Amino acid sequence: MEAAIRWAPGPNADTQRFLLVDVAGNSITLNESRTEQNGDLSSERVARYDKVPNFTAFDWSKADSSLLALGLSSGDASLISINADNHTISQLRLFPIRTQRKANSVAFNVGRLLAVGLDRVRNDHCLNIFDVDVGKEPHTKLCTGEAVSSVRFFPNHPQEVVAAVARSTIRLYDLRDDNYFASGGSTGDPTISIWDKRWVSNASAANPEGTASLSVLDLRPAIDNSQTATVWSIRFSGLKRGRFGVLSSTGAVRLYDLNSHSFPPKSRIVPPANFHGGNPWSGTQYVSKTHDLQYPYYDKLHGQDESTRVIAFDWIADGAGDGQSMLALRLTREVNLLHAPKPQVLRITARDEVALCREDISMIQPRHMLDTAAEEAIEAKRVLENRMRPGRRSISGPHPSRRSVDLRPLNAQTLESLREPSAAMQRTKTWLQGNAEPTVSPIIKIPQFPDALALINVHQRRCREGYRFDCSRNKQIVKDDPILERLWAIISRLESLAANGGMVSETMDLSYFGVQGIWNGNLGEGRNRVLPGRGFSTSGFDTTLQYLVKLHGLPALEGLPAKTLNKRLLSLELCGWCFSREGIEGKCTNLIEQQQFYRAVAVALFQGHVDLSLNMLRNLTRNKYILDTGLGALLASATITQDQRDMCKWMEEDAADPYLKSMLRYIAERDWHSVVDNAALHLSDRLSVALRFLKDSEMSTFINKTTATCVGAGEVSGVLLTGLTETSVPLFQNHLMRTADIQTVVLATSFACPLYVADARHEMWKDTYFDLLQAWRCFIERTKFSVEHARRSVRRDGTKMITPAVRQIGLRCVHCNGNLARSAEEPGQKATMGFESPSPVTPSTANPKSSQQAQRIADASGTVCPRCGRHLPRCAICLQWLGTPELTTVAPRKPKQAVAVPAPATLKGNEEGKIAQAAIAAQKTKEIDTALSRFVTFCASCGHGLHAHHARQWFAKHGMCPVPDCGCLCGVRR
Incomplete structure (x- = not known):
């Protein structure tokens, strides 16, 4: 083979790429091609790589078009990167072999596996399978002492490889891993461990005492153990990789689907700090899905008679394409089938639609909500508040109707307590529209589905409500x-x-x-x-x-x-500190309106207005918003006794409001550190107290430590x-x-x-x-x-930090392919007949005919092409030229007269005022429609154009393009 060519899809739908490989000349050329309307192929060179190492085989990756594998004459496999930005060979990885000989064939699968077929040599493998993301050692070694002349993967079965071996046979290899096996725990221990037999001997030698688990994956517990249970049987599927079933002594049958992951060594990311406890996950195997095919006999919802529980099972391969089943033997010696779940048939799209894929594909669209996302979330929280059970009475909330609301963000966790089967089903039925009950009912039985639908489009609705820079x-x-x-x-x-x-x-x-x-x-x-x-x-x-x-x-x-006076004052301003009494009174009033009673009292105390705190305590106590706990007497006292300190401590233990806790602790200790160290307070309040009362050295430590905590x-x-x-x-x-x-x-x-x-x-x-x-x-x-x-993003000198985006869509003439828009660089320039930048024309050199025609084009700006003077296309509805209003909307000109419209207040009766307002609104609507008729509307897909008001009228009733035989769903793509 002296040369070869390989094709691949391009970066967009209109272009393709192909690779020219010159084996004799040791060069590689990457080209980009485009098919013209007349059927010819036009191409241009994107990159060329010369002086490539001597190679005898190559393959282009199906998964990543920037990867090319070369089989070198020495037998090594080289993985190189090719792209338009790099014009030199960049070797990513080299896969060496032990004994040098010629590489006959290399092949990628649709994933990240690379197969290399080599010439024959004694006592060495001639077919090596590498994982390009993991190490330099072969993933699998095959064909000992047998030459491999050609090797290829199946596109639909990436774990199966076919090889031409020893010039006389064709072999099919299954690369699925057979080194894993499972073991169950002893009696009463429902544990399952997955082992890799390649590492069992090494692991046992390294850890003879067995103090830690050396298995690949541990499932603890693998089955329901609310009652004493033992693993009776473990059987792998045999048809699907990583699937096995588990049978327990309680009759429960659980299905497990395992999977594995891998990352390139260069792209490994250090896991972030975990502030909720637990150990980092470092294994490559994980459980992707579990499913209970049979529940324990004592289960409250799905239980059955103990005499009918399952005592044995085995997988069957019936050839059906809709899933896998297993034979189940019950205690009564009855045999029946248990069906494994089919692949997931439900997807939620980015437009909040639910796609159901069973016999066919059906889309369920959500209703349009009338309230804002925040109002609906607040309503859900109100339901949560109403369903709260009355707990122990707290001194921070005497009235059940004024209990502090759970102000955590609405998410899947906080909605757990909101879940009510009837309410959830009703919400989902309201959300879904126009669907038959048999299709919808299997979905709404999923407990998490209604709440997921309630939360899925919050961000989208915030965006449409104007969530930007205000x-x-x-x-x-x-x-x-x-x-x-x-x-x-x-x-x-x-x-x-x-x-x-x-x-x-x-x-x-x-x-x-x-x-x-x-x-x-x-x-x-x-x-x-x-x-x-x-x-x-x-x-x-x-x-x-x-x-x-x-x-x-x-x-x-x-x-x-004095040393840090300016720093403290400016920082206090950032924290919202009120430097005047009027300001603090207004702030406390707003907090009371928000029912943050103790925070209002505490903020006034922190800023030194004790009298204001006492006044608010007295008013709040009189109006029964808070309990009379004697806090006011403690605040008014300059000194307190030891008994009062002890009373403050036990009151603090029973208090639920963090600001009440802080005030009680401050009264007992007279130390502002107790307020600053209370992480339950708002950061602005803690920081304000620290800036007002802490020393400089303590302030630096507090700021740096708190910043690190918040960032982490x-x-x-x-x-x-x-x-x-x-x-x-x-x-x-x-x-x-x-x-x-x-x-x-x-x-x-x-x-x-x-x-x-x-x-x-x-x-x-x-x-x-x-x-x-x-x-x-x-x-x-x-x-x-x-x-x-x-x-x-504009600097003080006027420099723009963000370059304006280029125009993405432009209208072009169907005759000369010129832009229909006039040049933005020279707005005063007149259109010409085919010249990009017309030069000044003098009377001596001017062509009168051309000048007149150019003037005619300029006068008709917006209705004809400014380059060739041809008309714009015709409207697909009325067949009149686009760019000009249709004749039915052009009214004869009349002299402008002042029309006296009586004000609604001067009209006799409300009915006449409403009629006049309706007439004014109708007149404005007609004027808008008349102006809209002059606009041009084009479909970006099929390219057909219409008058704007014609397009609105047509697509209000139809979804397909009005041009016969077009078939474009313009109205659906809106």
Whole structure:
């Protein structure tokens, strides 16, 4: 073989790629081809690689078009990377062999396996199967002392390989692993262990005492052990890899499906810290699915008579393509079939549709909700509150109707207690529309399904409600989630401080800085933080803080150290500290309206207004909002006795409200550290107390320690400390790993990225969020986000940090293929006959005929092509030229006259006023329709055009294109 050619799909539907391999010349050429309308093939070179090592075989990966395997003349297999950006050979991995000889054939499967067929040599394997992601040793070795001239994988069966062996036979090998076996526990121990026989001897020698399990996978317990149970039988399927069944002494039969995973060594990711306990998972085998085919005889829902329990089973292969079954022998010696579940037939699409795949495919669409996502979540929480059982009476909540509501985010865990079979089924039936009961009923029997449907489209609905860069609006949209509501309150304060250059001095820009950055004086990477022509210095930073404190008019507080006075004042402003009595009174009033009674009292106490705290306690007690516990007398006392301290301690133990606990502890100890160390309080309140009362050394320790804790746990309230700087990106990353709320992460980081922070993670998150918006068909919302983000990403000198996106769709003439839009670079330029950039025309050189024709085209701008002067296509409905209104909507011109429309207040009677308003609305609608008739609407799929109002009328009743024999579902793709 001197040369070869291989084809592969291209990066898009219109292009393909093919590879030209010159074995004799040791060169590889990557080309991109396109089929023209006349049937000819046009191609261009993408990349060429010369001086390739001597090879005798090659194969192009079916899974990754950038991978090419070469069988070298020495017998080694080389894995190289080919792409348009790299024009030199890049060897990713080399798979050496022990004895050198010629490589006859190499082949990829659809996964990551590579087969290499070699010439014959004594006492060595001639067919090696490698896993390109794991090591250099062969995954499987076959054909000892037999030459392999050709080898290939089956596309539909990637674990089966066919090889031409010894020039006379063709062999089929099954690569599925047969080294695993299972064992069950002893009597009364329902444990199953999966072992790998290749490692049993080594493991036993390494650990002779058997102090730790050396099995591949342990299932503890593998079956229901609410009553004493023993594993009676374990049998592998034989038809499906990794599937086995387990029988217990209670008659339970459970099905297990195992799977394994692997990662390339270079792309292994260190697992994040686990703050909930447990050990990291380091194994490659895991349980992908379990299913109970037979429940124990004592099960309350699915139980049966003990005399009919299953005592033995075995798998059968009946040749049916709809699943696998097993023979079950019961205690009565009756034999029947147990059917394994079919492959999953339910999927939820990105548009919140449920796809059912049984005999056919049916789509179930959700109803359009009338309320906002936050209102529905709050209603669900209200149901949860009403169903709470009355518990022990607490001094922080005397009335059952005023119990503190569970303010955790609505998720699958918090909805567990909401689950009610009848209510869940009713919610699901309401959610589903237009479906017969036999089709829907199997779905709504799944306990988790109704709650999943209630939560699945929260992020999409938030997006459609305007969840973008307006912090006040965002707080209203996420008012069901107090954690996110506090996040947007913090970002709102950062934004208001930075508005109109509020955080900019003559040398530095501290916009969106947090408390840690202000306290430590750290600019991070300093991206656009130091103004042009200036340099960073510690003294300059202190001068900037002094300037900002004066700019915002922050008054000095008594008792603050002079060395860090400006840092503390500016940080207190970030925390929402009220420097006036009127401000604290307004803040406490808002907290009382939100039914945060003890927090209102505590905030006034923390800011030194004891008299205000006493007044609020008295009013709240009189109105029966809180119990009279004598807290007011303790606050008013300058000193307290030991008995009173003891009383505060036991009252603190019985209190449920964290702010009440903090006040009682402070009264007993008279130490602000007890307030600062209470992690149940809002971070802004803890930080305010620390800035007001702690020493500088203690303050530095508290800020750094709390910031590290918030970043590690992904607590978004830590943005108050980190600000929207480089330190906040790891915080949002951990928050994303914990909650999967990529929407909030992208919106929050976009306030400072890329203007102040340059991090590749933000770009990756934004691209992922854009993919979600595309799947939700939120095209307008995506455009608004991009426009607002670009406006915010402008430096003080006017430099744009985000390049505007190029136009994705353009209308072109069907005759000359020219753009129908006029040039944006020269808006005043007149259209010409086929010239890209017309030169000035003088009277002496001008062609009168051409000038007149060009002038005619310019006068008809928007109705003809500006290059060739041809008309736009005709409307598929009325067959008139597009770009001009149809004749039925063109009314004869009349002289404009002032029409006196009586005001609704001057009309006689409400009915006449309503009629007049309806007439005005109808007139406006008619004017809009008339203007809309001048617009051009094209289908991006089939390319046919219509007048806009014709398209609206047609697709209101039809889904298919109005052009005969087109067949495009334009109305469905809207």
